[in-house]
Amino acid sequence: MWKAPPQDPSAEPQKRQHPSPSPSMTSSNTDDPLLTPQFCFSTSALKEFLSVSRSTTDDTISQHLSSLSPPPTFNPSTTSQRTPSHRLIPPTTLSTFLSSTIYPTWSKRSEVLTYCAIVATSPDPNDPNIDLISKENEKDRMRIVDERLDPYSGRFFPTESRTQVLAGVVRNERGVEEIVRERTWEVIKTRSTDGMGGKTWQEAYAEWKTPS
Numbered sequence: 001m002w003k004a005p006p007q008d009p010s011a012e013p014q015k016r017q018h019p020s021p022s023p024s025m026t027s028s029n030t031d032d033p034l035l036t037p038q039f040c041f042s043t044s045a046l047k048e049f050l051s052v053s054r055s056t057t058d059d060t061i062s063q064h065l066s067s068l069s070p071p072p073t074f075n076p077s078t079t080s081q082r083t084p085s086h087r088l089i090p091p092t093t094l095s096t097f098l099s100s101t102i103y104p105t106w107s108k109r110s111e112v113l114t115y116c117a118i119v120a121t122s123p124d125p126n127d128p129n130i131d132l133i134s135k136e137n138e139k140d141r142m143r144i145v146d147e148r149l150d151p152y153s154g155r156f157f158p159t160e161s162r163t164q165v166l167a168g169v170v171r172n173e174r175g176v177e178e179i180v181r182e183r184t185w186e187v188i189k190t191r192s193t194d195g196m197g198g199k200t201w202q203e204a205y206a207e208w209k210t211p212s
Helices: 037-041 043-056 061-068 091-120 130-142 162-191 201-209
Strands: none
Touching (some): 037 043, 037 091, 037 162, 043 091, 043 162, 061 091, 061 162, 091 162, 091 201
């Protein structure tokens, strides 16, 4: 009969190492975009930056937090007890992670959206559609509207200026940002030892931005 080889009594049992944070946890994988009006008007580039930023931090928040959790200790007397599926994170470790990764990432996205919102409300004499929009407006002023004869005669769908398009994108992305941060914060609270003190993400983020 096969027997396990005898163990060396002098050999020390291997200790489980606490996993070190991955690069994506200590800094964002997304490059900071060069903030120019052209970047904002290229709404596909703007939305791509926001999407990649969210995917590397907020969308994968559970994985990041799991990497921060200390491994469970083995205790033979408690083997019959169920181990919680979500281990709590030491306050100092969690605070460091939020200050080095989550809050700076949120701040960068806010900075980009704020800048593009300013661009969207600024004069744009270089809009490539400016001549087309001018002609459409002139044509609209010359139209005769009589909805009794033509119920559709009052309808007018002008070409949007690129500042109008940008304003719509910024408005939509700000709404998405609120939802994403709220969802991320709910996950963070479940892994905090005190539920983040009952603070909302807005309160905690504001405290980080204005340290005492």
